[in-house]
Amino acid sequence: MSARHFYFSRFFLHLLAAGCFILFISSCTVVKNYPQGKPFVYKTNINVIGNFTNEEKETLESRLKGQLDDSMRSRSVSQVVRNVMKNPPVYESDNADKSVIFMRALLKSLGYFTDTITYQSHIDTVNKQEYRTTVTFDVKPGKVVRIDSFAYNFKNTELQALALANQKNAFIKKGDPFAKSAISIELDRLVDMYRNNGFMRFGREEMIGLWDTLDVSLLKPTFDPLEQAAILQKLRERRENPTANLEIRLKPGHDSSKLKKYFIGDVTVYPDLVYDTTGFARTVEMVDGIRIISYRNMFRPRTLTRNIYFKHGDLYNLKKYLKTINRFNSLGAWRLVNIEQEVRKGQDTADFIVRLTPAPKYSFTTNIEGSQNFNAVTGNLFGFGINLSLLNRNFARSASQATTSIRFGVELGNQF
Known part of the structure; x- marks a missing residue:
């Protein structure tokens, strides 16, 4: 064996030993x-x-x-x-x-x-x-229980018709595992669907899910040996592949007032809400069927009305309600957005009050930057810069943001 080969063999053994030691540690x-x-x-x-x-x-x-x-x-x-x-x-x-x-x-x-x-x-x-x-x-875990049949039984014509018309979107299907999460998601889907179709006060507390793992046909008495054998066979199959029947219905004793469709009544907007109105003149105007009550005249009326997606006389729709809230929040001109729903007593109408608390109109930021560059040709270069930025959250009273930036920089040579 050559000395060189012996050296590499020992090196490999040492490396392997070191690796094993590190792995052990x-x-x-x-x-x-x-x-x-x-x-x-x-x-x-x-x-x-x-x-x-x-x-x-x-x-x-x-x-x-x-x-x-x-x-x-x-x-x-x-x-x-x-x-x-x-x-x-x-x-x-x-x-x-x-x-x-x-x-x-x-x-x-x-x-x-x-x-x-x-x-x-x-x-x-x-x-x-x-x-x-x-x-x-x-x-x-044992055998998972799967859904053998799934149905809606609301005993209410409108609720039942909506549920059946949208059943293709259900999160529960025949053959799926009998999972609590899927049932919970399905109940949430039904609530959203009903609220998007006028049932503003409808909630999960109005529904229950009834499930049954027993096949009633297996309890019927019979003296026919063939029928008894068929029943025993079905019982074996259910033990090997357990199933359950699920039905969603209204809870007994539910609040009937929450099964009423609601329409949009008066819409009132406070675009520049302040808690202390002393010294401010109140102005009221109707624009596109929406009452606007202002104290500081900070926003153009059309800026407000075009961002409200529900109008007087419309059927209540949860999507439009949430879309309006999200729209005002995204504009950045308001730090707090709140929409109150007030149901008229004894009527199928709800009035909506949009309360908007403005954010500070201006935001000023500044920062200082420094840099150093090493170059064989030009030598050492040092520079610094100052950035100034002014944000206007309500440019031209339109709730639009405008940013003005100023940057000043200087680079010093190697004599610095």
Whole structure:
């Protein structure tokens, strides 16, 4: 063997040994400020058991880990060549039991109603004062319950017609998991849909979702052996592939006044709202069917009316209401935007009051910059600049922003 080959072989071995040493050190965890003489949570594992793809299993394990009680979480910080864990919590089985309750709540919200969750703990004694506890949760979610049928049953002609006309946009479909999140999103969709069609006061509290996992046809008594065999077969299939029927309807005892359609009544705008009106002259004018009450005459009336998307006599529409708020907020001329809805007693009309609190009209900013350039030809160059900027948030009373900027800079030579 040549000396050169021997040298490279030794170099490779040393490099490999150094790499293994660094890998070993980096895999170690140093625990600081641990409870003396008491078991503490060192590591928590969650194993999902069942017929799941790798992606489904990883997603479910991640979500289950988020349900751990705070006292079951050990946190470590990765440093250059090691992990450092500080102030780990004392291990108590009660906290593990709480975590099981939280995990079961999550599984039920995802459609798993026959879960089995167990855990075991292992204590690794490092020394007489350090007891590292590893807790492993074994989670068997069971079969997910899927939706076999989904229907609306509002017992109200207008509500039922709107729901059926827009059912293609529903977040719940036959065959989907019976998940609480999907049902919640569907209820929110229905509320928005009704409010966009005049039902201004309609809310989620007016609806309930009824679900049933029992097939009534399986309870009918029969003496026919063939029918009994068919029923038993259906019961086996439902145990292997559990399903549920879901129906959304109005809650018993609901407030009937919230099932009324509302139209837009009078629209009043306070464009330059001030709490102390002493010394200001109040002016009132009607522009495009909108009453404008001003104290300081800061904005042109047309600037206000063209940014209001609901008009007198229109059917109430939540989208237009929110669009108006967002539009005034985006202009930047007002620091506070508020639209009040006042229902007329005994009528299907609501008046709207738009209260706008102006932001400071001018905003002034300034900054100083410095730079230094090293060049072999010109030598060292030093320069500095001053930037001045003036922002007008209500240019020409149009709620438009105008910015005026002035910049002054000078560059000094190498003699500086």
